[in-house]
Amino acid sequence: MKSPPETADIPARYETLMVLRCMHQREPMLMLPGEEDGYGTRWTLGGQQVQPGIAQYLMRGNFIVKTGRTEFGAHTLNLTPAGHRLRDNGIRWWSGLNPYEKLKVILFG
Template identity: 70%
Template sequence: MSDQSITTIPARAQTLTVLRYMSPREPILMLPGEEDGYGTRWTLSGQQVQPAIAQYLMARGLIAETGRTELGARKLTLTTAGLRVREDGIHWWSGLSLSEKLRVIIFG
């Protein structure tokens, strides 16, 4: 990951955690809100995903809609680019020392 791409990722450690937990069986669910987008929620395995992270993943084309649930929630799964970013992120994270990981978790 280049330094420029790292600085644009919101909450890097949390974003990588979201990417690591995603799979075809565990998509992000986008629960619809009002017409103007107010109230929209994103969840993964029942836990809320920060809106900034979900919007970042969608804007970068790392996740895409693959259908809807019976209740109308949109299912968002990793794209090919998303899979590549996840693998690069895991490789990047494993190369960090403990103090570097703590710095990323605390300061983003």
């Protein structure tokens, strides 16, 4: 997450940064495969659902990686070194925005 023009492909930039911040605190994301139940795959973090677009972006970009399974069959996902860099860059980018710019990012992505 550098400057807004370079981050246009990051879905819901504020929410993505919040997900990265939570994961950095050693909280794994859980991927719940759901092909057989008709709902499709779902992702959660700290009990809250993560938007599929955010989770898929992080997986496609190799920012998160599967690190195991829970006893209930959910996959655990943790940050890769690239994910830590994305998080650090995002925090620097966010801290450089003024309040109006932050509000625009929160409301419009």
